[in-house]
Amino acid sequence: MQMAAGPLLELDRLHVTFGDTVAVKDVTLAIERGERVALVGESGSGKSVTALSILRLLSDAEVSGAIRFDGEDLLVKSEREMRGLRGSAIAMIFQEPMTALNPLYTVGEQIAETIVIHDGVPAKEAKKRAVALLARTGITEPGKRVNSYPHQLSGGQRQRAMIAMALACRPRLLLADEPTTALDVTIRAQIVELLLELQRDEAARRGMAVLLITHDLNLVRRFAQRIAVMERGVLVESGPVEKIFSSPQHPYTQRLLQSRPERTVVPVLPISPVLLEARDVSVEFKTKLPSLRGWFRSGRFRAVADASVSVRQGETLGIVGESGSGKSTLAMALLGLQRTAHGEIEFQGRALASYRGHEQTVLRSNMQVVFQDPFSSLSPRQTIERIVGEGLALHRPELDAAARHDKVIAVLREVGLDRTVLYRYPHEFSGGQRQRIAIARALVLEPRVLILDEPTSALDVSIQQQVLKLLAGLQRKYNLGYVFISHDLAVIGAMAHRVAVMQDGSIVESGEVEQIFATPAHPYTRKLLKASLVD
Numbered sequence: 001m002q003m004a005a006g007p008l009l010e011l012d013r014l015h016v017t018f019g020d021t022v023a024v025k026d027v028t029l030a031i032e033r034g035e036r037v038a039l040v041g042e043s044g045s046g047k048s049v050t051a052l053s054i055l056r057l058l059s060d061a062e063v064s065g066a067i068r069f070d071g072e073d074l075l076v077k078s079e080r081e082m083r084g085l086r087g088s089a090i091a092m093i094f095q096e097p098m099t100a101l102n103p104l105y106t107v108g109e110q111i112a113e114t115i116v117i118h119d120g121v122p123a124k125e126a127k128k129r130a131v132a133l134l135a136r137t138g139i140t141e142p143g144k145r146v147n148s149y150p151h152q153l154s155g156g157q158r159q160r161a162m163i164a165m166a167l168a169c170r171p172r173l174l175l176a177d178e179p180t181t182a183l184d185v186t187i188r189a190q191i192v193e194l195l196l197e198l199q200r201d202e203a204a205r206r207g208m209a210v211l212l213i214t215h216d217l218n219l220v221r222r223f224a225q226r227i228a229v230m231e232r233g234v235l236v237e238s239g240p241v242e243k244i245f246s247s248p249q250h251p252y253t254q255r256l257l258q259s260r261p262e263r264t265v266v267p268v269l270p271i272s273p274v275l276l277e278a279r280d281v282s283v284e285f286k287t288k289l290p291s292l293r294g295w296f297r298s299g300r301f302r303a304v305a306d307a308s309v310s311v312r313q314g315e316t317l318g319i320v321g322e323s324g325s326g327k328s329t330l331a332m333a334l335l336g337l338q339r340t341a342h343g344e345i346e347f348q349g350r351a352l353a354s355y356r357g358h359e360q361t362v363l364r365s366n367m368q369v370v371f372q373d374p375f376s377s378l379s380p381r382q383t384i385e386r387i388v389g390e391g392l393a394l395h396r397p398e399l400d401a402a403a404r405h406d407k408v409i410a411v412l413r414e415v416g417l418d419r420t421v422l423y424r425y426p427h428e429f430s431g432g433q434r435q436r437i438a439i440a441r442a443l444v445l446e447p448r449v450l451i452l453d454e455p456t457s458a459l460d461v462s463i464q465q466q467v468l469k470l471l472a473g474l475q476r477k478y479n480l481g482y483v484f485i486s487h488d489l490a491v492i493g494a495m496a497h498r499v500a501v502m503q504d505g506s507i508v509e510s511g512e513v514e515q516i517f518a519t520p521a522h523p524y525t526r527k528l529l530k531a532s533l534v535d
Contacts, residue, residue, distance in 0.1 A: 031173070040213075040229055050230070106147050163195070259462040283303045320501055336363070372457055456488070499517075
């Protein structure tokens with residue numbers, strides 16, 4: 001069939017509203033055949049709404065303007081006609097495959113279903129093609145994985161399965177909505193290379209275009225040819241990637257590009273005391289292993305192996321590594337919340353195991369934690385005053401209600417929030433504001449050490465920068481010791497004095513951040529640095 005002249009996709013004054021709320025305002029954008037375009041902006045900018053509008057998946061929205069695909073306006077097509085296009089001519093890769101994949105069906109069944117519906121081939125032939133697609137996306141043992149359920153696959157494998165499903169019917173347009181956000185840096189790099197390879201292959205034969213939706217600027221620079229920037233539903237700037245990155249014109253684009261983490265680390269004094277120290281710590285978990293007779297026998301899995309770290313007053317220790325490397329398990333051991341198989345952990349020169357009764361309560365107030373996702377770690381049924389003040393009621397019983405109220409207001413002010421937030425609930429705040437509340441909850445007890453477990457990975461780049469500046473300022477003011485866990489080496493480079501690199505439960509390399517980043521000695525560290533594109 002001969003292709004129509006003009007762009008493959010053309011948005012002409014696309015306008016999307018939800019009741020009285022305008023989500024996308026008069027967006028005009030064209031994508032050529034075989035082109036890779038990145039649509040960037042922060043949460044709430046309208047990126048995902050734009051993509052879902054193309055597929056007509058916004059049932060409760062009013063959409064106007066025109067969405068022309070291969071010269072035909074999708075907004076005037078019937079639902080039956082759209083079902084014929086979805087997954088066939090236009091496919092989508094969603095941000096979180098665990099919510100996009102059906103947990104009751106194997107990934108092979110879900111890929112084959114698309115092929116059966118759109119290509120009309122028998123189920124047996126569709127399954128063979130599903131295996132071939134999984135192999136093409138780089139999944140090991142595709143003949144085995146095709147029969148796996150989503151929960152049996154790793155995050156990277158699930159995302160590859162999503163890509164296989166999207167490419168099953170060789171679409172002309174691929175919509176990729178934050179396809180690498182939840183992945184480790186090395187898996188992220190693999191997915192980017194995979195998309196580039198597949199797009200080049202498909203583009204050579206069919207002119208497949210890709211619309212990448214992301215807030216990851218490193219990903220944009222590596223993948224896209226052209227970039228379109230959205231702010232609050234408005235397309236504020238677009239152009240070739242090189243031009244936008246070298247000379248952005250719109251103030252919002254300039255702010256986005258300047259929102260990379262900046263190193264503001266203050267040197268630690270040589271006389272600063274060690275607050276927290278772990279020596280040769282190992283953590284093991286019981287497992288069930290199959291025996292030759294078909295029975296299960298008890299085994300042990302070593303999640304952390306002989307790890308030694310220390311944190312001084314006013315110092316930040318970064319712990320980096322991929323999912324499953326043992327970072328969070330080590331953090332829980334440092335907090336005394338995870339039993340260790342052997343080794344010693346000391347707080348201010350005293351073994352954690354020696355703290356008993358009231359002393360242990362005091363220890364808890366001196367060691368606090370801030371988690372990755374504040375929305376799941378903050379109680380949805382409690383007001384901000386109760387959430388932040390809960391620890392005071394337990395650890396500072398000498399304070400009356402008025403004194404606790406004043407202290408909560410003071411700590412909220414420290415993190416940039418005023419007293420108007422006291423009687424509101426977590427769902428009423430943005431991600432950055434919720435993370436500030438989580439930090440306030442930890443700080444209200446005046447701890448000596450903060451464990452920060454991926455505290456910025458779920459945040460937009462500008463909000464991430466704000467939170468990092470807040471943490472750096474609080475550390476300088478109160479001489480706090482931080483254990484900062486992350487797989488984002490740019491964040492570690494901005495915040496940490498020293499870094500420990502973990503792989504398969506072991507610390508394979510540690511030292512000063514500048515030295516490790518400049519001359520990494522271990523192959524795994526070099527692999528992480530290359531994948532993260534730290535510059």
